[in-house]
Amino acid sequence: MFSHHGHGHGQYQPPATGPQHEPTFKIFCRADEGYCLTVRHDAVHWYKDMRHSTRVKDEEGHPAFALVNRATGLAVKHSLGQSHPVKLVPYNPEYQDESVLWTESKDVGHGFRCIRMVNNIYLNLDAFHGDKSHGGVHDGTTVVLWEWCKGDNQCWKILPWGPEAYAPPPPPAYGHQAYPPPPPNREPGHGYHPAPAFYPPQPPPSHDEPGYGYHPPPGGPPGAGYGNRLPRALASEPTVRILCRADEAYSLTVRNGAVCLAPTNPRDDFQHWVKDMRHSTSIKDEEGYPAFALVNKATGEAIKHSLGQSHPVRLVPYNPEYLDESVLWTESKDVGHGFRCVRMVNNIYLNFDAFHGDKDHGGVHDGTTVVLWEWCKGDNQRWKILPWFCFWRDEYCSGLILYYSTMRCSRPLPPALLPPPLPLPPLAAKAVEVVPKRSERIAAKMALEALEGPIHAVSRAQRNLMRKLGLVPERGPVTAEAIAAYNALFSKPLSQEHIIALSSLFSGSLPPGKAAEALVVCG
Structure with missing residues (x-):
């Protein structure tokens, strides 16, 4: 947000030498140069951290930088998109996080520039409703992201603070408290606080993180759920x-x-x-x-x-x-x-x-x-x-799939390798009851092999139905996702509407596209 140029930092001294004492900047908008970007309580001093500028640039080649508030150590972070306010997050200068990196555009007039996301130069810092038609900038104007509208509230300057930044502040107005002093044992001006454990993320060490190099975690053999690091x-x-x-x-x-x-x-x-x-x-x-x-x-x-x-x-x-x-x-x-x-x-x-x-x-x-x-x-x-359809992990389903697939395969397996016959599932039983002549086209579900490998044990009737449904190209292969879609379609008990739609597909009474659409609607 914006505040007046009053500082409330009389206890701060000019920054000394050292990496944590870089010169600070003021950030202001052409819509009203009497206001500066702030966090709260007149914290208007910002570091412009250029450490990633040599290797990180936007698509126009402009170098990236982070804007870090001296008083809080928080960096300005990209928002969720147009009209959303920018946010503040803890800043770790050693970690390259593109969500806190910005670039400046070319000069858009009188030395002002657009400040935009490094990975989306079409969204710029915008003093929300800070243009003349909305009443201009005021104390507390929010900063959002917006596409370039050529408004003065989208034109910015980032300039170093001069000696006036360290002048004693004016006395606080009656009834108001001055900006509080820094906490004990805290070095004035040092704003780079360490981040919480979850932000920003640190590169994981390869020696103790399972999933990097595929090593099992220490402390026991991998069991069920090995490798699951989900929250x-x-x-x-x-x-x-x-x-x-x-x-x-x-x-x-x-x-x-x-x-x-x-x-x-x-x-x-x-x-x-x-x-x-x-x-x-x-x-x-x-x-x-x-x-x-x-x-x-x-x-x-x-x-x-x-x-x-x-x-x-x-x-x-x-x-x-x-x-x-x-x-x-x-x-x-x-x-x-x-x-x-x-x-x-x-x-x-x-x-x-x-x-x-x-x-x-x-x-x-x-x-x-x-x-x-x-x-x-x-x-x-x-x-x-x-x-993911993990039906191959279920022994019954695996046997059922293998049975119905190999019985209709152009090159069936030797009898010794065939599983014992299994009862028809409810879907197939319903199909046999309603349209016995079409039962073979829906009795066997589309099948992946019980184990890994290419799909080959698919009957001609099954493939034919998949093509009529538009799940498989006319001369294309049967894919795993086609099988998943087929199984999802026929996972419910078969209704009379399903049967009518299926019959229409094979009898030609309806065009394939309309019949397939009717079948999907039924499901």
Whole structure:
């Protein structure tokens, strides 16, 4: 917020030499240069920390910096998006956190510049309703982020404080208290407080963090749930798989502390993610889509925004009780075949991108890095977040799937390897009762092998039904997500409406698209 240039820091002396005593700056807006950016109680002195400026720049090449309040040690942090106020968080100068990094634009007139997010230069600091049409700046005007509107309330200067900053303050007004002195044993002017345990995240040491290098945790053999580092609040949540259209045989995983793609392996906890929607009702992107965090089951870390286009996303420890917009994402509308863009909640123009995963660059491979990139309509920017279907871990379901698959396989297994016959499930029994001639097309559910490996034990009738439903391309392979969708569709008892829709599909009485739509509506 803004306050007048009164300081209330008479007890502070000019900063001495040393790294913690850098010169301080005042930050003010062209809408009214008589006001300065402050935290509270006239704390108008800021450090402009440029330590990351040589290697971190925005897309126009301007160097990044953090704005740290001298009195509180708090840094100005990106907000959730347009119209949301910026926030303050504890600052750790040794940790590179892009959510507290800003850049200045070119001169927009009289030496003023825009101050914008390092990874979204289209959102600028804005003195909310500080333009003339809204009455101008006043004591307590909030600072938000807003797209460039060419207003004076979006034009800023960051200038060093001169000798006037250390002049004795005027006496407090009648009935008001002066700004309190610093706590005992605290060095005046030193504002870099250590952060809480959960913020900002520290790089985990490789020798004692399971999930980095795939070493089991010390103190006993791995048992059930080995590798699960999820916070207690998420421990019972179902996990999801994240895949890219560029190659649906790969899933998002964590490897050596980085986010990448790897061949799908349902038994690898590093490929299991929790889609935490706890903030979805209150936080949405500018298109109204709900926000979520993606938390890895094996490490307990969440995917965090990168520094900007072409930079890889990162992993940070996740605290579900702390609202941190830098780990929040949203999904776009459908961009084809159920795939969507996954983008930053406060910059929907930067999307997940399987780096060089498009056909022109050779496609996805084991270890493909995930970066942020503007929408290029590539298959390597289209994603699905689907529940893991762990029915292969259930012995009964595994036997049932194997039975119905191999009995209709073009090359059935030798009799010695076939499981004993099992009773028809309720779905198949209902199908036989209502339309016996079509029963074989729905009696056997789509099947993954009981163990890992490619899908091959799928009957012609099953594949035919999948194609009619639009879950499998006309000449495309049967994928794991197609199986998941099929199982979800037929997980409920079959109704008369289901049967009519299925019959319409195979009899041709309705076009396949309309019949499939009717079947989905029935479900």
